[in-house]
Amino acid sequence: MERPPRRAARRFAVALAAVALAFAAAPAGSARAEEAPRFTVSAVSEIAIGSDGIGKTIFYAATAVNAANPRFTIDVSQVAAFATLTPIDDDICAVAGGKVTCALPGGSYDNFLVSFILAPAGGAKVGAKGTLSLVAKAGNTAEAAAVTKVTVADGFDxxxxxxxxxxxxxxxxxxxxxxxxxxxxxxxxxxxxxxxxxxxxxxxxxxxxxxxxxxxxxxxxxxxxxxxxxxxxxxxxxxxxxxxxxxxxxxxxxxxxxxxxxxxxxxxxxxxxxxxxxxxxxxxxxxxxxxxxxxxxxxxxxxxxxxxxxxxxxxxxxxxxxxxxxxxTIDIAGIGATAAGAAGDVVKVKIGTKNVGKGTVDAHYAGGDPSWRYYLVVPDGAEVVAVPDECDGLWRENDATHAGHVAGKRFYECANRDELFSPGASATVEFGIKITQVIANATGTVSFQHPLLPEVVSKDDNPANDLAEVVLNPAGSGGGSGGGGALPLTGAQTGLVITVGAALLAAGAVLFVLTRRRxxxxxxxxxxxxx
CATH class of the missing domain: 2.60.40.10 (Immunoglobulins)
Known part of the structure; x- marks a missing residue:
């Protein structure tokens, strides 16, 4: 009876009532070893069968976590007058006394599909209704239930x-x-x-x-x-x-x-x-x-x-x-900037990302809008006074992490909303930053690392160019107005950025250590x- 989890029939995903089906069955990994036992079975909530048709294939999808002796029973008594439910998987399911009982493998798996033919009985009348009532239970779990409403109809399917x-x-x-x-x-x-x-x-x-x-x-x-x-x-x-x-x-x-x-x-x-x-x-x-x-x-x-x-x-x-x-390959590079000014000046800083690889980032398959996220760490001696529409400030307060379209924050998250971010394309935003203290080579960063989370949220295949500098009053600028341009993080400046992160940790900041015809x-x- 042992068999691998079955691949999900994706066409049923939108109709499953109890559990959203994934695109493919996934065997449990070691991450589940410590999870509490669980066993659930999902089914379509409503189904119609033709009054004199051939019947249709229906599926029940089981999900188990450390389940011992899991099984489910379907009570067919409420449809017996007009329909029959016949297991296709007769090696694991048996029919007796108005019920169908299916014994599944123990352990952990997602979307183990068990299939049946639900067919009209002789003389079934259009409009007849009933229910298939399911109860699922493992030896070490509580019961889980699901109900499918069955209607006899007249039409094609x-x-x-x-x-x-x-x-x-x-x-x-x-x-x-x-x-x-x-x-x-x-x-x-x-x-x-x-x-x-x-x-x-x-x-x-x-x-x-x-x-x-x-x-x-x-x-x-x-x-x-x-x-x-x-x-x-x-x-x-x-x-x-x-x-x-x-x-x-x-x-x-x-x-x-x-x-x-x-x-x-x-x-x-x-x-x-x-x-x-x-x-x-x-x-x-x-x-x-x-x-x-x-x-x-x-x-x-x-x-x-x-x-x-x-x-x-x-x-x-x-x-x-x-x-x-x-x-x-997907290769997205960070775009940094330089600017210079005197204390009290507001300078414009344009940052962003550029697709320098061979592959297009499709927003839909990147997890939905946006296609890419990137983060600004504001240099010391500076304060954001104008926030672009595509960006939100990030901060931590009272042991909670917050985000909002506000000025004055140290960290900002920005979104590239290009539905298709193609090779050669750039996406930039412009911040207004007030220089509160003139510091030579005051350095911040543009990167794909969320400053208050441990992981890189947007990942590509070449991390070497993911980090770019934002430098205010670079040495020799004389404190005047400046321009922009990405600067690779090398040498002493790299050490500065790493030191800033280390200092935040040493100070006890709880970095939520802040995702054509045929x-x-x-x-x-x-x-x-x-x-």
């Missing part, structure tokens, strides 16, 4: 099948193939559907005849209509036609500046109209339908009998994605469900 095999290694210039398959698990024909892909900034998708391309600031949306109905139980797989035959998947090329983590999303689009976005957003971009490139087609099927147009009965499972880790073939899923 497009389900995207996750055909990727975990995070894939890649490098700039690589050719990649994006798998895309979806199945109609409802009880009505899906009359109008499409493959819709979202390629982020790291990919250049091929042109496929008949597909519509919409360029967004952060990527390209491609919608390829299937062009025919899908009967219940039928599925469609995107394939590319070529001189050597058919290749499953949509072809794209990774850009020269792609780096780190990127993803291509795929949606089984029930309307063939592209991703659901506000019309106000769509009106700001242009879309065009390709009339050249590779051909997109579907294997001919007998035309299904005419039926009334139906609706999608579950829309939470239409999504899948393919993840890549691109081997390329075809489709129709397929029928095995065992009547998506696997």
């Amino acid at each position: 497009l389900v995207a099948i996750d055909g990727s095999d975990g995070e894939q290694p890649a490098k700039p210039g690589d050719d990649v193939w994006i798998p895309a398959t979806y199945v109609n698990e409802g009880n009505r024909d899906a009359d109008d559907s499409a493959f819709t892909f979202w390629f982020d900034s790291a990919f250049v998708p091929d042109e496929y005849d008949g597909c519509t391309y919409t360029d967004w600031k952060s990527g390209v949306e491609v919608t390829c209509p299937l062009g025919e109905s899908l009967k219940p139980g039928e599925g469609a797989t995107f394939v590319t036609e070529g001189g050597s035959g058919q290749t499953p998947g949509f072809h794209a090329k990774i850009t020269a500046d792609a780096a780190r983590y990127h993803r291509v999303g795929f949606t089984a689009d029930p309307s063939a109209g592209g991703l659901e976005l506000a019309q106000s957003l769509r009106s700001k971009v242009s879309s065009k339908k390709a009339t050249g490139g590779r051909k997109f087609s579907a294997v001919a099927k007998a035309k299904p009998p005419a039926r009334a147009r139906s609706v999608e009965i579950n829309d939470y499972d239409n999504y899948a994605d393919t993840e890549f880790k691109v081997a390329n 075809p489709v073939v129709l397929v029928t899923p095995r065992d009547g469900g998506a696997q």
Whole structure:
């Protein structure tokens, strides 16, 4: 029964009620060794099944921490009159007395998926409702519960099948193939559907005849209509036609500046109209339908009998994605400055960062806005009197760390809000700093090290240029007005900056020691469900 934790079915992540699923199952590390035992199981909160359909695949996702003999039981009595729940994993689950009991491995893991087929029983009536009630418990944990509401509905149900095999290694210039398959698990024909892909900034998708391309600031949306109905139980797989035959998947090329983590999303689009976005957003971009490139087609099927147009009965499972880790370097350098003035003068100091590497920083995959954070340590004998919009002061008071858009602080955190921070690009801000005391070579720093936290918040692949100086009244300036420019930290100045940090520690300061066209073939899923 021992097996590794299972990879999460990402299309269910948004619907799980109890626990947010990660993109991949992660075995527990030594950090969990001292954690208190825990065992929870998550499930979709609501689900619909077609009244006379093939049934649909559903998943329960277990998370365990030092759990002994973990198991969960699903009470199916409230749906027994109109539905059946059959374990796909019959080696770990058993059905008896109106309940399904599943015994899982002990230990620690995330997102161990246990799958079932939930199918309508004979005579199921549209509108029937019930619940699947789950209780999870390990030998050393308290009970945890989850409830799924089940409704019998009438309509089609497009389900995207996750055909990727975990995070894939890649490098700039690589050719990649994006798998895309979806199945109609409802009880009505899906009359109008499409493959819709979202390629982020790291990919250049091929042109496929008949597909519509919409360029967004952060990527390209491609919608390829299937062009025919899908009967219940039928599925469609995107394939590319070529001189050597058919290749499953949509072809794209990774850009020269792609780096780190990127993803291509795929949606089984029930309307063939592209991703659901506000019309106000769509009106700001242009879309065009390709009339050249590779051909997109579907294997001919007998035309299904005419039926009334139906609706999608579950829309939470239409999504899948393919993840890549691109081997390329990110190198962001700090930009420092110099300025000079007499006591009482306010000088302008422009600092920031520059991308001097080969890879683009994509804000979305850098943890969201901003794409990069950097920090100013103000030189001695100076006070910030004008704070740029992108920056906030940092300080510690009454054993708590604070941040705010205020002047007069020693430390500042600044945000580069470029959605895509590309090679050669710079992001700078300008501070107004009042010289309160003329000190020759008064030195502060620009860096990616949070001054009140122990770790580097924004990390790149070349730390050698992460730190730059901010020098007021450099030797020989004569105390007059000065200009700017990054100064590398070397020699005596390096010692000065390190000494400043050491002095703060010695003084007992609690440094919170302060983070393009191709075809489709129709397929029928095995065992009547998506696997």
